[in-house]
Amino acid sequence: MPARATTTGPREADLRAALAGVIDPELRRPITELGMVGDLTVDDGGRVRAVVRLTIAGCPMRDTLSSDTARALGEVAGVTGVDVELIVMSTEERQALKERLKGSGGSRGIPFNAPDSLTRIYAVASGKGGVGKSSVTVNLACAMAAKGLRVGIVDADVYGFSVPGLMGLTQQGITQSPTRVDEMILPPVAYGVKVISIGMFVTGNQPVAWRGPMLHRALEQFLTDVYFGDLDVLFLDLPPGTGDVAISVAQLLPKAEILVVTTPQAAAADVAERAGAIALQTGQKVAGVIENMSFLTLPDGSIMDLFGSGGGRLLAERLTRTVNAPVPLLGQIPLDIALREGGDNGAPVVQCAPASAAADALQEIADQLASRPRGLSGLKLGITPG
Template sequence: MKRANRLRTTLPLNGNAIIDRNEIRSINLPATEQGCFPMLSREQIQELLLPITDPETGKSLVEMQLIRDIMIKEDRISLSLVCLETDETKRMELEQEVRDRLREGGAENVHIRLRDATDHERSQLNQRETTGGEEKLKGHAAGLEGHGLISEDSGVHFIAIASGKGGVGKSTVTVNLAAALARRGKRVGLIDADIYGFSVPDMMGIEEGPVVEGGTIIPVERFGVKVMSMGFFIRENNPVIWRGPMLGKMLRQFFSDVAWGELDYMLLDLPPGTGDVALDVHQMLPQSKEVIVTTPHATAAFVAARAGSMALQTDHEILGVIENMAYYQCSACGQKDYIFGRGGGAKLAENLHTDLIGQIPLGAPDNHVSEPDFSPSVYKAGTDTAQLFDEIADRLIIKCE
């Protein structure tokens, strides 16, 4: 049977951003502050889920360690459900049973991520069946457990750059922020996680691809930033026609199969919206923080609130909002014209309970193809816009360190 693997989550309004097209209203108080059920502990969650059995083996999901990555904060519970079952209907029934039991225990805001068991995990299960061993399955961070780069004590600060919609300049902000952090002497990596709409290599003027040494990919370095992108592996701008699980697998390879070396910061250019890749990143990197990019326009800020709400629901700190295309400044007289309106970024930051950490003007870099370090989108060090990105980088460094 053909699998229909999907990443699933619920986005209930209770305790999260309520979005109105005319006004982005403030985020409600967490449910625990409104007199709802007290939050369950990890042990209570496991106790509630203990009776649920895997359809394929008939054994308890908890005893088989197929309930992973339990995260608890205020009124929110998120977890991963590792599936041995391939039948989509049975998978959905299993997910619903987990959700129902947690709700019976008082958990109203539940996020469940379904993922397939890897071949290694299936092999471990079979080995336990034949030997009677009690070795526990690993699986934190969606198959990247124990990887030095993403371990909580690695010292790497992960910052995901997100937006609610395309066309707001999120990738432009990402590459310039990465370059600004490098100018501040930081060791920076950049993953172009916008796997459908990859653009980072072109924006940074990267013409060569990564090399492979001993089965490990060496990232391309540009402007002091180590870069990996799906664009390195696609010929002639062909479209990527993949489903969610394949996207997640590629993203995991960007962490596991790339020789990043020592890093201080890892930036991830997320796809617009709140789809599979964004969910994968939130699940793989529970310690990552987020920056939301918007324009001053009310509609862009309205849609960006969804990305911010998703970050809060998955317990990821929002470091701030960057308002791109905030104004156009005349090069002759210095007058600012607010072409897309004013206040969208500030209002969004206020309602996400974070800071407006930068306003970037509308305008292209004054770069020329004849220059040895030509890039279509990275502003030269010392220019007015580059200095604005330097100031944003300084603010992020203070927040992270």
């Protein structure tokens, strides 16, 4: 039934305009575009009743949607009160939603491989564990999201997943689960970043003991069944080394560029060179080198090189020669207690301590990656000759 407006009451057009500003927390699009708004009525006293359709009965964001809807409608002139009723979409309505999001038929392909995709994909790699690769990944993602970019993370380190904890998606040993709409998976969002990890599908600290084909299938499902929407940047946190997952990423996302994380130690740079040199076999580009744990600033202002110095620059020079293309040293991140504390507390340092030395270095790296031009070769521009 259409809204009934009195001479002093709110107009339906104003109410719907207000609802266009209510964003679904998981899909990141207005609820009006997603077909989530049902009946909208107004009584003679200006009290509004709004029906909102949820994707599933157990929608974890139902309270947020209800409060955001009530707040938006309550700000419309002439509204004296708001009642929000939450119902569940029918099978037909869910199918219509999936087609709005993924096109007719709900294609299960990898959207980032589409010819018109402008998503920049960074596969963050390291030669060995313990160099802070995951911390670098989540902080770069959060820094870019804070600039207004649409960012996602795939935690591809299936054996050693840590991204949910670093992003605050794990509380008291329980990791927030994604929402399922039939076969489509909606990833949780933290700090404006959409995140998916195998850690969201296992119980507690249960180990994952899979062989190569299962690893490939899990990564493929993350890229096909998880709905990220239109992203500006997608990060993949790879396991250390050059094993099955690194090869699968090259096969599933041939446009992915490699970011190599190392420490200043020369021995670490030797190992990390292999992680970057895999680009010769996969045909990928190495976007750059990031040196983590570069130095420690002492209370008197002096610098201590706990893990040596020069490893990052040495690695960038070696990879430049190996892949026969410029590989820059994007930045050097110092040892910083704020970075460690942020990781332990699920609050990336670029968010919880933006003035810290580590956050400043990470912000500079994020600025470089965000400002890199994207080529238009092969893209459909929608222009026809006159």
